[in-house]
Amino acid sequence: MTAFLARLRQQPWIWSFVAALAVWLITIAFTRGQGAGAILTAALAFATFTIIVGLGQMMVISTGPGNVDLSIPATITLSGVVAMKVMDTDTALLPIGIAAALGASLLVGVFNYGLIRLLRIPPIIATLSSSFLILSTAIYYGRGIRIKPPPPLADFATARLFGVPLAALFVLVLSVAMAIVLQRTVYGRSVLASGQNMRAAWLAGLDVDGTRFATYVLSALLAGVCGIVLSGFSGGAALNMGEEFLLASIAVVVIGGTSVAGGRANVPGIWGAALFMYLLVTMLNTFGASAGIRLIMTGLIIIAVIVIAGGEEAQR
Amino acid sequence: MNRRLLRSLLPFISLAVVLAATFYVQPRTMSYFGLNLMLQYAVPIALATIAQMFVITVNDLDLSIGPFVGLVGCIAATLLYTDPLPGVLALLICIAAYAAVGALVHVRNLPSIVVTLGLSFVWLGIAVLILPSPGGKAPDWLKALMAVQIPLVPFPIIAAVTIGIAVHLALMLSSYGAVARGAGGNPRALARAGWSMLQTKMIMYALAGFFGVLSGLSLLGLTTSADAHVADRYTLYSIAGVILGGGEFIGGRVSPMGAVVGALTLALAGSFLIFLRISPDWQIGAQGAILIVVLALRALITYGEARR
Amino acid sequence: MREPAIRLDGVEKSFGAVRALRGVDLSVDAGECLGLVGHNGAGKSTLMLVLAGTLLPDKGELSAGGAQIQGHWSAAAAQARGIRCVFQELSLCPNLTVAENVRIVHKSLRGFGWKRRARALIAAKLDEIFPGHGIDADGEIAGLPIGQRQMAEVARAFTVTADPLRLAILDEPTSSLDAVTAAQLLAYVRKEAAKGTAIILISHLLGDILRTSDRIVVMKDGKTVAERPAAKFNRNSLVAAMGSEAAQRKHGRAGAIAQPDMPIIVRAAAKPEEPSGELLIRKGEIVGLTGLAGHGQTRMLLRLFAKDGAEVKGAVAFIAGDRQSDGIFHLWSIGQNITVRSLRALSRHGLIDGASEARLAEDWKDRIAIRTPDVNNNILTLSGGNQQKVLFARALGSDAAIILMDDPMRGVDIGTKLEVYGMIREQADAGRTFIWYTTEIEELSHCDRAYVFRNGAISASLGRDELTEERVLQASFAESAAT
Numbered sequence A: 001m002t003a004f005l006a007r008l009r010q011q012p013w014i015w016s017f018v019a020a021l022a023v024w025l026i027t028i029a030f031t032r033g034q035g036a037g038a039i040l041t042a043a044l045a046f047a048t049f050t051i052i053v054g055l056g057q058m059m060v061i062s063t064g065p066g067n068v069d070l071s072i073p074a075t076i077t078l079s080g081v082v083a084m085k086v087m088d089t090d091t092a093l094l095p096i097g098i099a100a101a102l103g104a105s106l107l108v109g110v111f112n113y114g115l116i117r118l119l120r121i122p123p124i125i126a127t128l129s130s131s132f133l134i135l136s137t138a139i140y141y142g143r144g145i146r147i148k149p150p151p152p153l154a155d156f157a158t159a160r161l162f163g164v165p166l167a168a169l170f171v172l173v174l175s176v177a178m179a180i181v182l183q184r185t186v187y188g189r190s191v192l193a194s195g196q197n198m199r200a201a202w203l204a205g206l207d208v209d210g211t212r213f214a215t216y217v218l219s220a221l222l223a224g225v226c227g228i229v230l231s232g233f234s235g236g237a238a239l240n241m242g243e244e245f246l247l248a249s250i251a252v253v254v255i256g257g258t259s260v261a262g263g264r265a266n267v268p269g270i271w272g273a274a275l276f277m278y279l280l281v282t283m284l285n286t287f288g289a290s291a292g293i294r295l296i297m298t299g300l301i302i303i304a305v306i307v308i309a310g311g312e313e314a315q316r
Numbered sequence B: 001m002n003r004r005l006l007r008s009l010l011p012f013i014s015l016a017v018v019l020a021a022t023f024y025v026q027p028r029t030m031s032y033f034g035l036n037l038m039l040q041y042a043v044p045i046a047l048a049t050i051a052q053m054f055v056i057t058v059n060d061l062d063l064s065i066g067p068f069v070g071l072v073g074c075i076a077a078t079l080l081y082t083d084p085l086p087g088v089l090a091l092l093i094c095i096a097a098y099a100a101v102g103a104l105v106h107v108r109n110l111p112s113i114v115v116t117l118g119l120s121f122v123w124l125g126i127a128v129l130i131l132p133s134p135g136g137k138a139p140d141w142l143k144a145l146m147a148v149q150i151p152l153v154p155f156p157i158i159a160a161v162t163i164g165i166a167v168h169l170a171l172m173l174s175s176y177g178a179v180a181r182g183a184g185g186n187p188r189a190l191a192r193a194g195w196s197m198l199q200t201k202m203i204m205y206a207l208a209g210f211f212g213v214l215s216g217l218s219l220l221g222l223t224t225s226a227d228a229h230v231a232d233r234y235t236l237y238s239i240a241g242v243i244l245g246g247g248e249f250i251g252g253r254v255s256p257m258g259a260v261v262g263a264l265t266l267a268l269a270g271s272f273l274i275f276l277r278i279s280p281d282w283q284i285g286a287q288g289a290i291l292i293v294v295l296a297l298r299a300l301i302t303y304g305e306a307r308r
Numbered sequence C: 001m002r003e004p005a006i007r008l009d010g011v012e013k014s015f016g017a018v019r020a021l022r023g024v025d026l027s028v029d030a031g032e033c034l035g036l037v038g039h040n041g042a043g044k045s046t047l048m049l050v051l052a053g054t055l056l057p058d059k060g061e062l063s064a065g066g067a068q069i070q071g072h073w074s075a076a077a078a079q080a081r082g083i084r085c086v087f088q089e090l091s092l093c094p095n096l097t098v099a100e101n102v103r104i105v106h107k108s109l110r111g112f113g114w115k116r117r118a119r120a121l122i123a124a125k126l127d128e129i130f131p132g133h134g135i136d137a138d139g140e141i142a143g144l145p146i147g148q149r150q151m152a153e154v155a156r157a158f159t160v161t162a163d164p165l166r167l168a169i170l171d172e173p174t175s176s177l178d179a180v181t182a183a184q185l186l187a188y189v190r191k192e193a194a195k196g197t198a199i200i201l202i203s204h205l206l207g208d209i210l211r212t213s214d215r216i217v218v219m220k221d222g223k224t225v226a227e228r229p230a231a232k233f234n235r236n237s238l239v240a241a242m243g244s245e246a247a248q249r250k251h252g253r254a255g256a257i258a259q260p261d262m263p264i265i266v267r268a269a270a271k272p273e274e275p276s277g278e279l280l281i282r283k284g285e286i287v288g289l290t291g292l293a294g295h296g297q298t299r300m301l302l303r304l305f306a307k308d309g310a311e312v313k314g315a316v317a318f319i320a321g322d323r324q325s326d327g328i329f330h331l332w333s334i335g336q337n338i339t340v341r342s343l344r345a346l347s348r349h350g351l352i353d354g355a356s357e358a359r360l361a362e363d364w365k366d367r368i369a370i371r372t373p374d375v376n377n378n379i380l381t382l383s384g385g386n387q388q389k390v391l392f393a394r395a396l397g398s399d400a401a402i403i404l405m406d407d408p409m410r411g412v413d414i415g416t417k418l419e420v421y422g423m424i425r426e427q428a429d430a431g432r433t434f435i436w437y438t439t440e441i442e443e444l445s446h447c448d449r450a451y452v453f454r455n456g457a458i459s460a461s462l463g464r465d466e467l468t469e470e471r472v473l474q475a476s477f478a479e480s481a482a483t
Helices: A004-011 A012-029 A036-062 A072-087 A093-117 A123-142 A152-156 A166-184 A186-196 A196-204 A209-235 A245-255 A267-286 A293-307 B003-025 B032-039 B042-056 B065-082 B082-107 B112-130 B142-147 B157-172 B174-185 B188-192 B197-223 B232-244 B256-275 B280-307 C044-051 C075-080 C098-105 C112-127 C146-157 C177-196 C206-212 C235-242 C297-306 C323-327 C334-348 C354-367 C384-396 C413-428 C441-446 C469-476
Strands: C004-014 C018-029 C031-038 C057-066 C083-085 C167-171 C198-202 C215-220 C224-229 C264-269 C278-282 C286-291 C310-312 C315-320 C400-405 C433-437 C450-452 C457-462
Touching: A004 C018, A004 C177, A004 C224, A012 A036, A012 A293, A036 A072, A036 A166, A036 A209, A036 A245, A036 A267, A072 A093, A072 A209, A072 A245, A093 A209, A123 B197, A152 C413, A166 A186, A166 B157, A166 C146, A166 C177, A186 A209, A186 C235, A196 C004, A196 C323, A196 C413, A209 C400, A245 A267, A245 A293, A245 B003, A245 B232, A267 A293, A267 C297, A293 C441, B032 B157, B042 B065, B042 B157, B042 B174, B042 B197, B042 B232, B042 B256, B065 B082, B065 B174, B065 B197, B065 B232, B082 B197, B112 B174, B112 C044, B157 B174, B157 B256, B157 C098, B157 C167, B157 C334, B174 B188, B174 B197, B174 C018, B174 C098, B174 C224, B188 B197, B197 C334, B197 C433, B232 B256, B232 B280, B232 C198, B256 B280, C004 C044, C018 C057, C018 C198, C018 C215, C018 C278, C031 C323, C044 C083, C044 C167, C044 C224, C075 C083, C083 C206, C098 C146, C112 C146, C112 C177, C146 C167, C146 C354, C167 C354, C177 C198, C177 C206, C198 C206, C198 C354, C206 C310, C215 C235, C235 C264, C235 C413, C264 C297, C264 C433, C278 C433, C286 C297, C286 C441, C286 C469, C297 C310, C297 C315, C297 C400, C297 C433, C315 C384, C323 C384, C384 C413, C413 C433, C441 C469, C450 C469, C457 C469
Parallel strands: C031 C198, C031 C215, C083 C167, C167 C198, C286 C433, C286 C450, C315 C400, C400 C433
Antiparallel strands: C004 C018, C004 C057, C215 C224, C264 C278, C264 C310, C450 C457
């Protein structure tokens, strides 16, 4: 048992769960146990979206220093807008709408990597510039109309199974699959190897280009999935629906123990971190904190978590 | 043709092209007042870009500079307006906080992206506490400074050139500048030569804070009243400005003149797009396209250089 | 009169459970050149970091210039006492110019005109050590080939401003230099010692050590185990003192030379755009690529690896010489570092089979004798030589028919070398092809034949009987007069 605990303590993701648990306990201590379950359910429901994009961001960040996908928010918006518009509240068009939204996301991924590879633009700037273009496309295409999602999509996004959101279960399956991909496939190992040393990965016979390409496409596709489900959840697409996910997607990845320097990814940590982030906001709301205090506390706690969890061990 | 020279000239060429295009579309801008009007917001952006550049020099990235500029505006429009001395003190504390963040990032070996991400919430939160809704007043001397009219050459141009030259002297030509850039190029070598990396990082972060304060003050001088969110975009502008100006994210390769020029280009591109009467839907997209085109050109030149 | 420039008494240093230094006593006199040899992991580099002030010893005393060092020992304190180091991995800032890098080590280069002074300082020193070096003091380091970078770093260590130069420590200073510049450097070392500077020379090239040093100290397992005037050592006694088990094994191959009727599996022009000689390699051959360092050998290997303008029949694997930048994955275990080249072969239905992966790692750990209790340990727990063995295991354990070696024995101890040489021969006899870039002429004795490179072109193709130092050098400089 102690050995188990000792091993558990060494897992970088454990801290995000500990933090999430602590915040939850403080909250329900404050409410004297009221709404303990409801808070968790709500946290799971909201964390789901962050986790979907967090998984994609994690893969991108793991491919090495400087790799990050800043186009996730714009892609979420584009995907949501395309899905709602194509479906046009018609259940029969649901599959076509999903295909169209994912197709658009796929193009975003291809475009992003094209900028990075062909034009050798640093990923931060490449995905930032492309996010401007994507957002404009979404604005132009969406034209401010609010279309409701078809009922089955709304049902899927909001349904619960014994208090657990159905979408969360779906994301759980996705996460397990991602963890397996990471450790047990050539693609996953290639991501981690490239993240540690791109040149060494190439010289070890791995397809570095293909891996990075697949990773940016994967991240865009997951953002697309998030856009579809989020539109179903919140009753339609909105032009600012992706906004909060820029910082959130990076924060959950890093708080969850994935190395910003690349080469080390962590799937469970994303869950802990996403729950923590949401529960934190809930706690501050419960305390009745003002907007300013809420922002300050959120910021300080993000910093505190990264300080306590420790930085990267000295590299090379 | 010397490609290396061409690459270092590229930021200036991009600026010239955008400027020429603006003149072509709207000839009335080709005047003292036209330029003054178009470029005045370039000054705070250039200062924020310089701030970002100091952090990038030591291989870090500051995702909090935008909200920080907003916070400085809020402090200056309230405390500095009413009580100058405590106001100055508050701004000095802001700079000290930046230095402390540099120390924290270095001592605990933390990823700067995450720390400054968290920090951006903190700055924004403090700003919102100080000024829950837009308001406050800019000190008169600040308004006067930003409205200075110098004969022949518009003030923003003089300001930008002065900033560029001053920072170039400090970072590219001074003996300590070489050490600071070396800290980005090979931190280990620097430590082995007996330099304190902690001290270097703190100095660079403090300089970032200092230029962030200047950016906030100059922005307030233009807007005359403050808003916590007024500079949220500056984080992205400043990063894009450094890169447009020929800087690189890692390895201590930066160019102060380039950064200033990059910031001018970005500011000008905004006006240009308005003059073009592009549908508002595509304004932001066009800005992205300009970024891509300039960086693509740089890639093309660099690629040719590598082939030779 | 001679007095110790620096003196260590009973210095100990541990990293966790690993005792890197177990009580080292060492002193170097002013004007003396001390040769320091030992296997990788013997503690030489740690000792050097202690001297340089970068590491603090756990125990023991240091004294410099006859006075015991009191108070805080640091890199800055070491600098002030006139101790300079040339580290094995380069310690230059690649984004700065040569002159600016000089500024980094001289606090007194400041104020108006510092750049001019730095430029003059380094240019003069480069001219003195490496006449005809062709290095521009205003050139950015990143733009220089690796050999010139090393020259700049060595020269920088010998520049003097406010602080005196009492002791220069050179760790493998010739690893990236060609024969001519290496000789220039060693000659300069003698000259500098004659002026009264103490010098510690660390090298795996025993010939250099024997020729250049006054006294030689041998380290093993964190202790000094032998110490004699250089004249009392010869190559064999030195190797014996280092305690290499395989030391007495005879070099070179006795086996049959690859049959001429074997199929040609590699064909590549040295420079695709002009007639410059052609590489033609048959299955089962061990072919050396030699010549002065940096004359296109690595570029050729990379072209063969990428199959770029080269005809290469069969899978290839690459063994890096620069472990840190081209080889190891520092976050991974020893096992993962071995299997990374074979992941596709280890996969079933798209998933990597864990049991097969573990088997491959264990198998190669035993076959190539990687010294570790557990292949699941992190790769960095291994010494440099053992890390290099992992890179060999990675390539040899793969399905590659052709193995490209990019000077992989750089800075590797002789025991490891001899083990690996045997393994290469065995594998070649079994039908594998080796293309081997080496900067050590001795290593050519393990090759069937060799190509000598000069300015990216092949200047000679030498058969087994012609592989003498003389012939290789001759071909290396063949066209010097013409160009």
